[in-house]
Amino acid sequence: MDALQKVLKKHSIKIILPLLSLGLIYWIWVSPPKYLGYAPDQPIPFSHRIHAGELQIDCQFCHTAVERSAHATVPDTATCIKCHQDDAGDSVNIQYLRQTYQQGVPLRWNKVHDLPDHVRFSHRPHIARGFQCSECHGAVETMDRVEVVTAFNMGWCVNCHRQNSDQDPATIGNNNTVHLTECGTCHY
Numbered sequence: 001m002d003a004l005q006k007v008l009k010k011h012s013i014k015i016i017l018p019l020l021s022l023g024l025i026y027w028i029w030v031s032p033p034k035y036l037g038y039a040p041d042q043p044i045p046f047s048h049r050i051h052a053g054e055l056q057i058d059c060q061f062c063h064t065a066v067e068r069s070a071h072a073t074v075p076d077t078a079t080c081i082k083c084h085q086d087d088a089g090d091s092v093n094i095q096y097l098r099q100t101y102q103q104g105v106p107l108r109w110n111k112v113h114d115l116p117d118h119v120r121f122s123h124r125p126h127i128a129r130g131f132q133c134s135e136c137h138g139a140v141e142t143m144d145r146v147e148v149v150t151a152f153n154m155g156w157c158v159n160c161h162r163q164n165s166d167q168d169p170a171t172i173g174n175n176n177t178v179h180l181t182e183c184g185t186c187h188y
């Protein structure tokens with residue numbers, strides 16, 4: 001009994017610290033998916049079901065930068081006006097669209113997906129690797145209002161990175177996907 005107390009007194013920090021960090025990592029891992037189902041209101045009820053679904057406009061017609069940069073970018077009103085200048089409806093929403101365009105006031109779209117600043121994400125390597133938009137964003141072309149359909153937490157990213165990592169020590173150094181699960185890959 002005495003011996004145990006002695007050990008604990010002397011080494012408790014060495015025992016508690018690792019336990020705490022394990023707990024922290026576990027907590028981050030399973031932390032509830034706070035983004036799942038998030039679908040904010042928008043200044044104009046823009047429908048992907050109509051545009052990307054029925055009209056079959058290509059995603060990259062509007063999200064032009066997705067292949068070459070970190071951000072997919074949301075289109076400016078000039079992109080909408082290409083079709084909505086005199087055509088394609090005359091509802092209050094379309095009138096509002098034309099009016100703000102004439103006044104040069106940009107529409108303030110609310111972000112649906114928004115990771116914290118300490119996370120490094122870029123669309124480019126994922127699109128280059130051949131992932132479809134739906135892999136991470138779901139069937140956007142069926143949505144009247146874009147919604148977050150995956151957990152979008154750390155575990156979600158790491159799971160896919162692990163599946164795509166080659167952890168065989170024999171090939172470490174030869175395979176550029178080995179580092180996919182390292183902290184620095186996704187954190188600044």
Ligand code: HEC
Pocket residue numbers: 042046048051052057058059060061062063074075109110111112113114133134137140141145146
């Ligand atoms: C006609 C233009 C247009 C087309 C085509 C289009 N989008 Fe969008 N997209 C927008 C606009 C405008 C927004 C911002 C408003 C909103 O969130 O609904 C947006 C928002 C999004 C968002 C949410 C952005 C955020 O804030 O996180 C995703 C994801 C998205 N689009 C994916 C797609 C995919 C996938 C396709 C193809 C299946 C597509 N879009 C086709 C115009 C378009």
Ligand code: HEC
Pocket residue numbers: 059060063066070071072073074113114115116121123126127131132133134135136137
């Ligand atoms: C590997 C997963 C993944 C794939 C594949 C993917 N996205 Fe994203 N997308 C994300 C993440 C993560 C964010 C949030 C980025 C942030 O908050 O910094 C995002 C954000 C967006 C946004 C909001 C603007 C921005 O860039 O932050 C749009 C629009 C978007 N994606 C469209 C698309 C389109 C269109 C495709 C297919 C061409 C696509 N995404 C493919 C994961 C993905």
Ligand code: HEC
Pocket residue numbers: 044045046047050051055057075076077079080081082083084088089090091092093094097
């Ligand atoms: C390639 C052509 C095209 C582009 C680009 C386009 N739209 Fe449309 N949009 C249409 C058509 C066609 C309809 C269906 C019109 C109808 O049913 O009367 C439509 C329907 C709509 C509607 C619902 C119908 C209504 O009268 O209210 C809204 C709102 C809308 N678009 C907003 C936008 C916004 C915002 C953008 C830019 C982000 C945009 N559109 C880009 C062609 C386009």
Ligand code: HEC
Pocket residue numbers: 115119120121122125126129131135136152156157158160161164177180185186
């Ligand atoms: C559907 C699977 C999948 C998901 C989900 C995913 N990734 Fe990736 N990611 C990959 C693959 C595969 C690569 C390697 C691409 C290549 O071949 O270069 C990659 C590459 C990256 C890179 C570039 C690494 C480098 O240095 O080359 C970053 C950064 C990244 N991902 C961050 C993220 C973040 C952050 C998330 C979550 C928000 C995420 N990824 C979600 C599969 C995924």
Ligand code: HEC
Pocket residue numbers: 028031034115116119152153154157158161180181182183184185186187
């Ligand atoms: C594949 C990408 C990826 C890798 C690898 C990764 N993370 Fe993360 N991490 C994320 C994302 C995305 C978030 C933001 C999750 C959220 O907002 O829910 C995050 C969040 C965090 C947070 C903050 C938790 C919070 O609640 O905001 C910490 C701390 C963290 N990661 C530490 C680490 C450590 C330590 C490692 C290495 C063992 C690591 N991460 C590896 C993607 C990654």
